[in-house]
Amino acid sequence: MKDCLFCKIVKGEVPSYKIYEDENVYAFLDIANDVYGHTLVIPKKHYDNMIDCPDRTLGKIMASVRKIGNHFVNDCGFEGYNAFNNNGKSAEQAVMHLHFHIFPRKSGDGVKIIQDFGKQDKELEEIAKELYFEDEKADAIDYSKYAEECDVVYTDGACSGNPGKGGYGGIYIKPNGEAEEFSGGEDETTNNRMELMAVIVGLEKTAENAKVKVYSDSAYVVNAFNQNWLTNWKRNGWRTAGGSEVLNSDLWKELSTIVSARDVEFIKVKGHSDNILNNRCDQLATAYYK
Numbered sequence: 001m002k003d004c005l006f007c008k009i010v011k012g013e014v015p016s017y018k019i020y021e022d023e024n025v026y027a028f029l030d031i032a033n034d035v036y037g038h039t040l041v042i043p044k045k046h047y048d049n050m051i052d053c054p055d056r057t058l059g060k061i062m063a064s065v066r067k068i069g070n071h072f073v074n075d076c077g078f079e080g081y082n083a084f085n086n087n088g089k090s091a092e093q094a095v096m097h098l099h100f101h102i103f104p105r106k107s108g109d110g111v112k113i114i115q116d117f118g119k120q121d122k123e124l125e126e127i128a129k130e131l132y133f134e135d136e137k138a139d140a141i142d143y144s145k146y147a148e149e150c151d152v153v154y155t156d157g158a159c160s161g162n163p164g165k166g167g168y169g170g171i172y173i174k175p176n177g178e179a180e181e182f183s184g185g186e187d188e189t190t191n192n193r194m195e196l197m198a199v200i201v202g203l204e205k206t207a208e209n210a211k212v213k214v215y216s217d218s219a220y221v222v223n224a225f226n227q228n229w230l231t232n233w234k235r236n237g238w239r240t241a242g243g244s245e246v247l248n249s250d251l252w253k254e255l256s257t258i259v260s261a262r263d264v265e266f267i268k269v270k271g272h273s274d275n276i277l278n279n280r281c282d283q284l285a286t287a288y289y290k
């Protein structure tokens with residue numbers, strides 16, 4: 001963000017005292033210099049706060065917060081640390097770029113972050129009733145409804161930019177209704193590679209010789225099997241009819257080996273429509289880079 005102070009610090013346009021840096025975060029001393037070692041940990045990519053930061057990114061930031069806090073304890077002679085953050089102006093967030101504060105702590109350091117707020121008029125029971133909620137989990141999908149007489153694998157791949165950061169996701173459903181979601185991704189990849197990875201990882205979950213139905217919205221993947229592209233590529237030594245090298249042949253070879261050890265049927269589904277399982281796969285895939 002153009003006028004964001006912390007974005008400028010990440011870019012080096014505003015000086016700061018760096019404590020740590022990795023692929024995802026930048027950590028520096030708070031300019032207040034109040035508590036000794038008061039550190040701010042910020043994502044390199046701009047998010048206002050936790051309210052708009054995706055789970056996956058937040059997980060990475062938190063892992064770095066812990067790494068830095070643990071460094072204070074393990075290497076710098078501290079006994080513990082506070083890690084906290086403020087989300088929103090009413091919650092005393094001063095700079096609208098997501099950040100975590102770390103206070104390195106020692107007993108008797110005179111710092112006190114828990115205040116005495118007195119007591120609420122309402123009883124806890126009443127407050128809990130007002131605030132309680134249940135997560136609308138995606139696993140509320142009853143996968144057993146989609147079980148068939150053979151193993152079933154739903155897959156999807158996605159990319160932010162092509163090439164770009166990409167992810168794959170899938171659901172493996174056994175005939176008895178048991179189901180397993182899977183996902184993963186790569187930082188520099190293509191949409192087609194992610195579609196292929198989804199099928200590879202999904203099929204690897206099934207036993208050799210198993211009968212499997214693969215539901216994919218990728219014409220690239222489905223046609224390669226159903227229109228014999230793959231057979232022709234193999235016959236031509238992984239060259240296309242035009243003579244050029246087959247793209248993604250590394251993954252095609254891997255997939256081809258897995259498929260030949262099983263009885264696999266590929267079924268094309270319409271992407272991004274009302275196919276609940278395909279939509280869920282898309283969610284799993286995009287979660288990798290969102």
Ligand SMILES: [Zn+2]
Pocket residue numbers: 001004005006007008045046047096097
């Ligand atoms: Zn920013």
